[in-house]
Amino acid sequence: MLCILHGWLLEGSGSNLWTRSVVRSLCRRGEVVHLVCQENHPERYDFISTAHTYELNGSVTTILERESPYPGRCILHKPALGATLPVFVTDKYEEYARVIPLVDLSTEEVEAYVARNVEILLRIAGDHDITVIHANHAVMMPVVAQRIEELTGIPFTVMPHGSDIEYAVKKDDRFLRYASSSLEAAQRIFVIGDEMRERVHKVFSQIPALEGKLRDLHLGVDTAEFEPVTRSGRQVHVAHLLAAIAPLPRGKSASQETSFLAALENARTLDDLRAAIAPAARYDNKRPDELAERKLAEIDWPSASTLLFVGRLIAWKGIQSLIAALPLVLERNPLLRTVVVGHGPLREPMEALVWALQHGRRDLVEVIVSNGRYLDGSADHADRAEDGDSQQNAGGAQSGSAALTDVAEFFAKLSARGELDRYFEIARRRITAGSVVFTGYLTHTELRYLFPCCDVGVFPSVVREAGPLVFLESLASGCFPLGTYFGGMKASIDAVGAYLPAGSGELMKLDPRNTVEDLVLKLPRAIEEGPLHKDTLSRVARDDYDWSSVSRTFLAELRAIESARTAG
Numbered sequence: 001m002l003c004i005l006h007g008w009l010l011e012g013s014g015s016n017l018w019t020r021s022v023v024r025s026l027c028r029r030g031e032v033v034h035l036v037c038q039e040n041h042p043e044r045y046d047f048i049s050t051a052h053t054y055e056l057n058g059s060v061t062t063i064l065e066r067e068s069p070y071p072g073r074c075i076l077h078k079p080a081l082g083a084t085l086p087v088f089v090t091d092k093y094e095e096y097a098r099v100i101p102l103v104d105l106s107t108e109e110v111e112a113y114v115a116r117n118v119e120i121l122l123r124i125a126g127d128h129d130i131t132v133i134h135a136n137h138a139v140m141m142p143v144v145a146q147r148i149e150e151l152t153g154i155p156f157t158v159m160p161h162g163s164d165i166e167y168a169v170k171k172d173d174r175f176l177r178y179a180s181s182s183l184e185a186a187q188r189i190f191v192i193g194d195e196m197r198e199r200v201h202k203v204f205s206q207i208p209a210l211e212g213k214l215r216d217l218h219l220g221v222d223t224a225e226f227e228p229v230t231r232s233g234r235q236v237h238v239a240h241l242l243a244a245i246a247p248l249p250r251g252k253s254a255s256q257e258t259s260f261l262a263a264l265e266n267a268r269t270l271d272d273l274r275a276a277i278a279p280a281a282r283y284d285n286k287r288p289d290e291l292a293e294r295k296l297a298e299i300d301w302p303s304a305s306t307l308l309f310v311g312r313l314i315a316w317k318g319i320q321s322l323i324a325a326l327p328l329v330l331e332r333n334p335l336l337r338t339v340v341v342g343h344g345p346l347r348e349p350m351e352a353l354v355w356a357l358q359h360g361r362r363d364l365v366e367v368i369v370s371n372g373r374y375l376d377g378s379a380d381h382a383d384r385a386e387d388g389d390s391q392q393n394a395g396g397a398q399s400g401s402a403a404l405t406d407v408a409e410f411f412a413k414l415s416a417r418g419e420l421d422r423y424f425e426i427a428r429r430r431i432t433a434g435s436v437v438f439t440g441y442l443t444h445t446e447l448r449y450l451f452p453c454c455d456v457g458v459f460p461s462v463v464r465e466a467g468p469l470v471f472l473e474s475l476a477s478g479c480f481p482l483g484t485y486f487g488g489m490k491a492s493i494d495a496v497g498a499y500l501p502a503g504s505g506e507l508m509k510l511d512p513r514n515t516v517e518d519l520v521l522k523l524p525r526a527i528e529e530g531p532l533h534k535d536t537l538s539r540v541a542r543d544d545y546d547w548s549s550v551s552r553t554f555l556a557e558l559r560a561i562e563s564a565r566t567a568g
Contacts, residue, residue, distance in 0.1 A: 002026070002558060003034040003130045005121070005141040008087070010039045011286075011443055013311070015136050015161040017469050021220060023047055023074050025551035030071035034128055036121060038085065040095060042076050049073040054120045056080050075128075079120040086113055086140070088167040092285065102139065103172045110140065110174070117144040122151065130154055131565070132558050135182075137164035139175045142182035149185065155561050158183055159190040159217070162465060165203055180204055183213075187561045190217040190554070195464060195487045215557055219488075220547035221472035225448040228478030228538045231531075234301040234453045241449035242293045251287030251343075251440045256280050260348065264355050267364055270371045277348040277375075285343035289440035296339070298434060301453055305336045305527045308454035308479060310447065310470045311461075313344030315376045315403035318460030318484065318515060320346065323353050324407040325519035326436065327427035332524040334430055339454065343441045346403075349375040354436045357427035365424075369411065372404030406462060410516035444473075451477035456526045459483040460515045468492065476541035480530025482522065485509040499540050504529055 010020040019037070026033050027047040035048075042051035042064045051064035054077065064076075085096040086105055093099050102110065121144060124130060133148065133156040135141035145156035168175040183189055184207045191197045191214050204210060229237050260280035267273045289295070299306065311317040319340065330336055340350070349368055356364035368375065414420040442450065451457070457474035464487030471492050474481040481496075483489040485508075497505025507526045510518045 001032060001034065001128055001130050001132075002555075003036065003121070003124065003128075003133045005117075005133060005135040005145060006035065006037040007117075007137070007141050008038050008085075009093070010037065010045055011041075013469055014163065017444065018159075018161070018219070019136060020045060020047075021222060021547045022551050022554060024070075024222075025220075025547040026555065027068065027070040027072040027074055028548070029551060029555065031555065032072055033074045034077060034124060034130065035074050036077045036079065036117070036124065038078060038081070038093075039076060045074075046070075047074045048076050051076040051078065053078045053080060054123070056082060077120065077124050079117055081113070081116060084109070084113075086110070088137075088163040102168045102175065107174060114140055114143050114147070117141070118147050118151075121145075121148050125152055125154060131562050132156070134159070134554075134558065135186075137161055138179040138183065139164055139168050140178065142186065143178050146182040146185045153565075155187045155565055156185075157188040157190060157558065157561070158186045159192075160196065160200060161192075162196065162199075165199060169203060176203070180207060183207055183210075186213065188215050188557055189213045190215050190557075192217065192219055193488050193491045195491065215553075217550060217553055218545070219469055219472055220550040221469070221476045221541055221545050223476045223538075223542040223546045225444070226451055226473050226476035226541075228534050229452045231302055237449050237453050238296065238299075238301050241446060241453070242297060244446045244449060245288050245293050245296075245442070249284070249287050250290045250292075251283040251285055252280075252289045253283065254290045256283065257289070257291065260351070261355060264352055264361075264364065267352070267367075270367055270374065273349075273352065273364070273367055273371075273375075276352070280348050285347070286441045288442055288446075289438065292439045292442075295434075295437045296439065296450075299337050299339075299437065300335075303335075305333055306454040306456075307336065307338040307523070307527075308341070308451065308457045308474070309338070309459070310341045310442075310451075310457070310473075311459065313340070313342045313346040313350060315346060315372060316461060316463045317342075317344075318406075318462050319350055320353070320372070320404050320407050321460045321462070321515040321519060322458050323350055323357075323436070324410055324516045325523065326354075327357060327423060327430055328520045329523045330430035330435065331426050333527060336527065337434065338436045339450070340436060340438045341440075341442050341447070341450070345377040346375065347438065351438060354431065357424070358431040358433070358435075360424065360428040362424050369404045369407050372407075376403035406515055413517070447473065451479050454479045456523065456530050457481045458519070458523070459489065460510055460519065461489070462512065462515065463487075465489060472541060472545050475537045475545070478531075478534030478538045480508075480526055480533060480537065482508050482510055482519075482526055484512040484515060486512045495544070496537065496540055499536055500533055504533060 006019045010016050023033050024047040042048040046069055049066055049068040053061045083097040085093055085099050086102045133145045135145040135158050138160040142158045169179050263276035267276050313319050353368050414423050457479045459468055461484050468489050471481050493508045507522050
């Protein structure tokens, strides 16, 4: 019997998406999966048939019991943790008063967290005859699995996802020691392609016979959910999108949007801007905006060209590169509409940047760009980031440096060529109130309808990522994807490019050291040529990247471990 350890939720992207996608695919294959995580709303996921909460007083509360629509089923186990939830990157989570990065916890607190999970997993293993365990991330779930193996002999596997290495293992020697010990004890270490394989080798070079433990397990996409639509069929798809959003609780209110834009009229300094942002950012940012449907409904979907950005709104994801490029792209395609989906500390600063460009407020643009790290929140961790042990961006700069450096460098190049005045004049003429639509947070339940209605997906991350799942969702939807050409994105682009004419494949590649200018150069052509390859993109996703192939490989490795244990 299989048990998967995942320390957080199932909504959103990254490892959360990987977990729910693999578990659903396993259930489709007829497997029974025990999942340990902190998901608060198991009813939202059809593959979960039963959900239990393990209370702090020792009792167990069953919060969900229903039939599975699949041949298999998932049983969710949620250990109650109290007020503290350890994370890699600070975020908001309902239920937890203290959401804190692992590196900021004392060793005693880390050990208490591990002990709590070990206590619950021992109960689960005994009650359900668990025979193999898979742990997500390099810490701390592998430590839990390792201690269970020491107590019971149940073997385990591990899958680093990237954020664990960058935000914990590389920042704090405690977590390097924890991870090294558990990875050495693991039967398998799954890696998402060559980039993650190289990263694991670099960080854990001291582990004996490391290469023999590594197994490739590429990312996937549910091609049954993300399917292309014709331009004439977009309006129906958008109707489904609006219907999916309609019953959802809301985040940013209409009055907040109106008040924020009004406050920008008088913003001249960083303090002014922060004073305008503070009340505008007080909302549940993991919800869609109150005006999300209205803004999406106003787009002329059958005729307008549309760009889509999906991701966390932080500088490392590169949203600022796209915004900075838009004026010159709009000069070529004035009716272009850009949809920005996501949440994060740069949400309001990017809205302010769009507004300032639209209204000819060059002074405010300069305030935003020159104070990027403060607006992005990275200044709060500047000392830690600048100690030489932090994640590096595309240009090799430390993560604590100015968060909007790429935009500042783009403006400097325009100025050197005598083109900066023209840039701001074009921005004032071409950007309108509807040019850029911020929707707030949407889940994949909604995105399955949005992706196929867009011509181009833009994923200009300025840091190496092991595997961008949104790239594959864009692919499956027939939405032509552009991404920075390094890390896991490079591998995905190369794989897809093999099926496209050479020129079209090159359009997908954004230079990570020159992203804004590359977007200016390539987006107009991608908007024209991308729709011609819709069917090819979808076919590649279906044939090579469906989650069914991922779960088949994953399950085969786990079965081999079980067989070896039985034979031994």
